[in-house]
Amino acid sequence: MLKVDSVCAGYGHIQVLSEVSLTVMRGEIVTIVGANGAGKSTLLRTIMGSLPTRLGAVSFLDQRLTGLPPDRVAAAGIRLVPEGRRVFATLSVEENLRAGAYLRPKAEVTLALERVYATFPVLGERRRQLASTLSGGQQQMLALGRALAAEPRLLMLDEPSLGLAPKVVEEIFEHLTALRGAEIGILLVEQNARKALAIADRAYVLEHGRVVLEGAARDLYRNESVVNAYLGGKS
Amino acid sequence: MFEQQVINGITLGSTYALVAIGYTLVLGVLNKLNLAHGELFMVGAFTGIAVARLGAPLPVSLVAAFAVSGLVAVAIERSCFYPLRNASFLSPMLSTIAFGILLQNLVSQFFGSDPSRFPDTGSSFQLTLGTLTVSAIHIVILATAFGLMIGIDLLIRKTRWGIAVRATSDDAETAAQQGMHPSRVTMTTFFVSGALAGVAGMLTTLVYSQVTPHIGIRQGLIGMVAMVIGGLGNLRGAMIGGLAIGLVETMNDAYFSAGYRDLVIFAIFFAFLIVKPEGLFPAHHSR
Known part of the structure; x- marks a missing residue:
């Protein structure tokens, strides 16, 4: 459903991504593994349209996304759970979810919110609270809930486990696994490569802005050089 | 007397x-000041x-002021802010000052720089409550201004548009990723901000019978002071800041000396900047 074809992107004079190509199929979890600064976040922001694509093309469900602004990319059915969560701190929990469901017809919004509350009961309990008063883990749930309130066709997550307690990380990965098999595609960027490879179908290894390795997640998990570079050597 | x-x-x-609300809204979505706001x-x-000179009734004048000032505000956004969106924060300050001078000169061309007055409304109605007398004009001003304040508060807090404005103020990139169109949010915000200032100007002509093309300068400054005293970025704070300055001004004129009016107001402003720069009601921003 998502096709990234030889994309180059960066900031100012700095080229971060060099001819990155990848695909995500319907119902698939794809993960991007790589060291800090490899360009993982840049890639997600470029797909989202928040950073311009300098060369190459991005397409989604036969629609060309290259050069489209983020609101149009969102309208195509893609949502990003950004690095650092970036919930709307001055909005309540419910308003954050309504912001996520912004493009949906009015009649569907209530149902969308109920679904999110059913998935994350803690958000329902705190629906009137300001997002800034939530704990880090709850904010991550909210960022995920905000994306799901849009019922996206493709969900992209940028380091969802960053800075969270292991128990919370476990819970978030359970939610992602539960999403598998629906019509939704998932593109997951994660520093916790071991966890990401464990739930993913396929994986790409990004190094200095280039895809250096790709394959079934299972195979990469067993690949010695990947294990040494990103999984801390022991496996 | 005091109640009066x-x-x-x-x-x-x-x-x-009403003027302070507009500053706050624009500062929220763009994080920049519109220095032509007073204009x-x-x-x-x-x-x-x-419009009143053409013989139209009062409500028509109000709607016209609302619409024209709103549209001029959109023109300011398109010409002074949008083309300079990636420039230094100083650039739109300068471009809006220039736009403000342009507006002053344009209006002077049509109305002259001598004071103009609002045609007599012909209303001599007065409401008397004990020792208080409230003229029809005062009732019109109070009803319109408070109606608009409650209206904008509800719009911002309860509607889809309000969520888009607040989300964009909070984090523009993430708001766009939810499908909110940044330009549309900005333009509608400018329209509302200008429309409210326009209505305030129109209402003011009803009491202060004479206005010149240069009244915008003081109004703009007072609106900014109201916003700072109320608490930057807080809509209700801006409203309370505006009301507080109005009270200070009339009390000063009644019990002290009208000549010291602006001295008193700006002395309070500086006192706030030094002692309580976050204002009376600081916006609960990302902690």
């Missing part, structure tokens, strides 16, 4: 509040006068 001054102060303050007050005042 309170009514007068709240009436005047409600027009300041939108002036444009509203003269639009109201022009």
